[in-house]
Amino acid sequence: MVRGNRSAASTIAVIGGGFSGLLTAVHLLRKDPGLIVRLIERAPHFGLGRAYATGDANHLLNVRVANMSAFQDQPRHFADWLAAAGDLADNRAGEGAFVSRGRYGDYLQSLLRDHVGDAGNAGRLLLEQDEAVAIRRSAEGYEVRLALGRSFGAAAVVLAVGLGPPRFPAVASADVLSRRTFVGDPWGGDLSHLPDGDILLLGAGLSMCDVALSLDRPGRRLLALSRHGLVPRTHGPAPASEPPSGPFDTPREALRALRLHARGVGWRSAVDSIRPVTTTVWQGWSEPERRRFLRHLLPWWDAHRHRLSPASEERLAQAVANERLSVLAGRLEALNEAGEGFRATIRLRGRRLAVDRHYAAVVNCTGLTGDLKASPLLEDLQAQGLARPDGLGLGLDVSADGALVGADGRPVRGLHAVGPLTRGKHWEAIAVPDLRVQTAAVSRAVLAQTPRCGSAPLPTA
Ligand SMILES: Cc1cc2nc3c(=O)[nH]c(=O)nc-3n(C[C@H](O)[C@H](O)[C@H](O)COP(=O)(O)OP(=O)(O)OC[C@H]3O[C@@H](n4cnc5c(N)ncnc54)[C@H](O)[C@@H]3O)c2cc1C
Numbered sequence: 001m002v003r004g005n006r007s008a009a010s011t012i013a014v015i016g017g018g019f020s021g022l023l024t025a026v027h028l029l030r031k032d033p034g035l036i037v038r039l040i041e042r043a044p045h046f047g048l049g050r051a052y053a054t055g056d057a058n059h060l061l062n063v064r065v066a067n068m069s070a071f072q073d074q075p076r077h078f079a080d081w082l083a084a085a086g087d088l089a090d091n092r093a094g095e096g097a098f099v100s101r102g103r104y105g106d107y108l109q110s111l112l113r114d115h116v117g118d119a120g121n122a123g124r125l126l127l128e129q130d131e132a133v134a135i136r137r138s139a140e141g142y143e144v145r146l147a148l149g150r151s152f153g154a155a156a157v158v159l160a161v162g163l164g165p166p167r168f169p170a171v172a173s174a175d176v177l178s179r180r181t182f183v184g185d186p187w188g189g190d191l192s193h194l195p196d197g198d199i200l201l202l203g204a205g206l207s208m209c210d211v212a213l214s215l216d217r218p219g220r221r222l223l224a225l226s227r228h229g230l231v232p233r234t235h236g237p238a239p240a241s242e243p244p245s246g247p248f249d250t251p252r253e254a255l256r257a258l259r260l261h262a263r264g265v266g267w268r269s270a271v272d273s274i275r276p277v278t279t280t281v282w283q284g285w286s287e288p289e290r291r292r293f294l295r296h297l298l299p300w301w302d303a304h305r306h307r308l309s310p311a312s313e314e315r316l317a318q319a320v321a322n323e324r325l326s327v328l329a330g331r332l333e334a335l336n337e338a339g340e341g342f343r344a345t346i347r348l349r350g351r352r353l354a355v356d357r358h359y360a361a362v363v364n365c366t367g368l369t370g371d372l373k374a375s376p377l378l379e380d381l382q383a384q385g386l387a388r389p390d391g392l393g394l395g396l397d398v399s400a401d402g403a404l405v406g407a408d409g410r411p412v413r414g415l416h417a418v419g420p421l422t423r424g425k426h427w428e429a430i431a432v433p434d435l436r437v438q439t440a441a442v443s444r445a446v447l448a449q450t451p452r453c454g455s456a457p458l459p460t461a
Helices: 021-030 077-084 101-117 206-215 251-266 268-272 275-284 287-303 311-322 374-383 420-426 432-451
Strands: 009-013 034-040 125-129 134-138 141-146 151-154 157-158 197-202 220-226 326-336 339-348 355-359 361-364 402-407 411-415
Touching: 009 077, 009 141, 009 151, 009 355, 021 101, 021 339, 021 420, 077 101, 077 220, 101 125, 101 339, 125 151, 125 326, 134 374, 134 411, 141 411, 197 206, 197 339, 197 355, 251 268, 251 287, 251 326, 275 311, 339 361, 355 411, 361 420, 420 432
Parallel strands: 009 034, 009 157, 034 125, 157 411, 197 220, 197 361, 220 326
Antiparallel strands: 134 141, 141 151, 326 339, 339 355, 402 411
């Protein structure tokens, strides 16, 4: 067991120390002064997760400062933090600005520091740098097992483990995947070893934009390939608008309503207007309808909903103008080794014949996935019947308040999930404006449902 005189009955384990895990821990500690939270993170840094661990100053937030507060009830929290650090003073755009993701990571770590360093909180937030590999039911609730062979007891566990790595292209051989110049997960390591020459980027979404911004330099030609060749649209003026009145009963109807609305208010305002009702609309669709949306509309939705900052767009447009970046719609039909590089067989959209091209390197920018097989912990929970995938392959099946749904279809008491792996339930569970609400709600539910030694069940609000 992990050393220390910690009562399992007053301990809650939060697995994953990215935005979702950190904010869940903060809410739990704030709401219950008697509680101990063990935050477990396998990476060397806490509070950053995949999104904010980047040191590349070209990687900007894709949400304005004004909407990136970690707390729903303190909308100016991030802007005030930046202003106190002198960061907004020279910036005329102020809260409308897009700062670097690394700077946002500094903000998140400052929240962590406040809690660890606060004398009133001494010993209440325990940081475990290790990987959680298994969870077992125990008399006290759960036993969490860590990769180093240690374990500890907790009354409840919150999974905040984020999405899994991108899927490898099915047409690539094992030899291709093992080459250093094939990068399977651009967030899993650095790209500085990649050579000059032609580089193939698989995917054309936000991940591709990040990678292109990092790799762009004279001597390189980047080709981004995706099924539709759609790249993220850019932020711009988007006056607030009421959502259209619908109907939204099917994805087709919702698209029609949105298009009509966009004619009046502009596409940005139209897409933004339905955000407050997106989860209700998503939950109103049957599973086959949700599948249809994912199969046919997802690329369009993503391109309009998750936008690039104007500065990033300008840099990418410059790379396109300098012929250092191009984007094509098509399909990768084969990827083989060829000398020091790769031969890619690509069938362009609408063309009958495929073409072979040589690339010095290939980067998989197809985006993170909800594939539960990528996590030994999630596999183990499924094997015990304590978790099951949602029906859409987006992540975990959860109840309305975030409890894992077990193999028997019933919520598992004391086991919760928060973050993008719960998209199957909520759809909008990706960006900070949604996750800050979700982390507060899940922490309330955890406390309400966790009977603890010497304390009656807590009220739900
Ligand atoms: C590249 C990128 C850019 C983004 N940019 C923005 C943006 O500008 N604005 C915005 O609002 N949203 C953005 N997002 C969305 C992002 O998903 C959320 O903002 C948020 O960071 C998600 O945090 P998370 O904690 O749920 O997941 P993650 O950040 O993935 O964190 C999960 C953490 O869990 C850890 N972990 C996993 N399994 C275990 C285990 N078994 N044991 C211990 N630790 C484990 C991982 O190491 C990781 O640190 C971006 C996402 C990405 C990927």
